[in-house]
Amino acid sequence: MGRAPCCDKANVKKGPWSPEEDSKLKEFIEKYGTGGNWIALPQKAGLKRCGKSCRLRWLNYLRPNIKHGEFSDEEDRIICSLFASIGSRWSVIAAQLPGRTDNDIKNYWNTKLKKKLMGMHMGPPRPHNHHKNLLRPPPFPSSSHHNYQNQPLIPSEPLSSLYKDLRNYNRSFLGFEVPVPLPPQVSLTSNNFSNISTNSSSIFQTLNYPAGVKENNNNNNLLVFGSEGSCSTSSDGSCNNQISYDYCSRSEINNIKQEEMGFDHQGFMMLNYGNQWTERPNGFYFGSENNTLEFTDLDEDVKQQLISTRSKNNYNNNTIINESSKSNSLLFNVNESKTEDDEKVMYFY
DNA sequence: AATCTTGTCAACCGCTAAAAA
DNA sequence: TTTTTTAGCGGTTGACAAGAT
Numbered sequence: 001m002g003r004a005p006c007c008d009k010a011n012v013k014k015g016p017w018s019p020e021e022d023s024k025l026k027e028f029i030e031k032y033g034t035g036g037n038w039i040a041l042p043q044k045a046g047l048k049r050c051g052k053s054c055r056l057r058w059l060n061y062l063r064p065n066i067k068h069g070e071f072s073d074e075e076d077r078i079i080c081s082l083f084a085s086i087g088s089r090w091s092v093i094a095a096q097l098p099g100r101t102d103n104d105i106k107n108y109w110n111t112k113l114k115k116k117l118m119g120m121h122m123g124p125p126r127p128h129n130h131h132k133n134l135l136r137p138p139p140f141p142s143s144s145h146h147n148y149q150n151q152p153l154i155p156s157e158p159l160s161s162l163y164k165d166l167r168n169y170n171r172s173f174l175g176f177e178v179p180v181p182l183p184p185q186v187s188l189t190s191n192n193f194s195n196i197s198t199n200s201s202s203i204f205q206t207l208n209y210p211a212g213v214k215e216n217n218n219n220n221n222l223l224v225f226g227s228e229g230s231c232s233t234s235s236d237g238s239c240n241n242q243i244s245y246d247y248c249s250r251s252e253i254n255n256i257k258q259e260e261m262g263f264d265h266q267g268f269m270m271l272n273y274g275n276q277w278t279e280r281p282n283g284f285y286f287g288s289e290n291n292t293l294e295f296t297d298l299d300e301d302v303k304q305q306l307i308s309t310r311s312k313n314n315y316n317n318n319t320i321i322n323e324s325s326k327s328n329s330l331l332f333n334v335n336e337s338k339t340e341d342d343e344k345v346m347y348f349y
Numbered sequence: 350a351a352t353c354t355t356g357t358c359a360a361c362c363g364c365t366a367a368a369a370a
Numbered sequence: 371t372t373t374t375t376t377a378g379c380g381g382t383t384g385a386c387a388a389g390a391t
Contacts, residue, residue: 014360014361015359015360015361016359016360017359017360052361053360053361056359056360056361057359057360060359060360061359103358103359103360104358107357107358107359108358110357110358111356111357111358112356112357
């Protein structure tokens with residue numbers, strides 16, 4: 001037989017914590033610690049709460065050195081960089097931000113940061129009926145009681161050439177062209193993945209270049225970051241918002257059709273140019289020139305996590321790789337570059 | 350002023366891997 | 371070895387606040 005049940009589910013309090021409960025929990029843990037056993041703790045501390053609830057309350061709110069309030073630009077940058085590289089692994093991201101909890105970062109990303117980035121790339125609404133049949137409202141947030149139907153999701157001028165191309169395919173695409181130089185001589189397999197940490201300084205680049213990508217110095221790559229626009233709508237009207245990205249060459253884009261992609265896209269973008277978050281010629285930017293997240297700056301355990309995640313994947317040519325089986329995680333749609341003459345284009349949806 | 354819409358965030362839910370019996 | 375629970379994680383909910391109409 002297994003363990004005894006943790007608590008009498010019918011007899012535990014739920015909902016917001018009172019100040020009295022908070023002080024009971026805080027005092028108990030400060031005096032006796034958790035003892036590595038959250039299940040036994042509430043009874044010992046005189047709380048009618050589930051151990052799980054106590055743990056969450058302590059970790060997210062009561063424990064010392066928790067930072068509340070505004071996130072700094074530096075924190076924004078780290079969150080965005082890591083999210084771009086590893087997706088919604090909030091605990092890993094939180095490990096890089098002392099005093100911040102995974103819950104906090106998750107909430108911040110979902111309610112503010114995502115929109116903040118979006119806002120940087122969305123200009124004023126176009127004239128009435130312009131591209132009426134093409135543009136869609138933003139797909140997030142997923143919460144069913146929100147209604148974004150009337151908000152514009154239209155890029156600033158000039159539209160990227162890619163966007164114009166894709167109009168021909170009647171796709172709902174919002175993206176921007178950005179020069180993203182490829183690192184020199186990236187030629188990866190799952191076996192030598194770890195080698196790249198010495199070749200490429202930015203984790204953004206380090207983790208995104210698929211196997212077989214060759215050197216490219218024309219600085220004409222595209223990185224787009226955002227949400228899936230096809231937005232499978234459930235019965236209650238909510239959307240599943242999947243952040244994902246694509247990598248492919250421009251010649252592939254010119255031939256691509258919506259059905260072949262499997263989904264259409266709406267996106268916003270962050271980019272990394274010359275190993276730095278940098279300004280785009282038309283004026284929008286994220287981060288600053290001397291303010292980049294280096295792979296080598298990361299904790300060893302984070303590096304290992306990133307590497308092991310990547311190593312699990314199969315890098316055969318022209319395969320679609322799911323980075324994680326969990327919902328709302330990054331979806332890798334990796335297409336091998338065809339020739340060295342192709343312009344390499346990286347999309348980040 | 351009343352009502353409706355949208356934003357925020359603490360807390361809960363459900364899943365998975367690991368641990369315990 | 372099998373069964374059951376726990377710990378930890380990420381996704382989602384819902385109460386409340388703030389803003390818009």
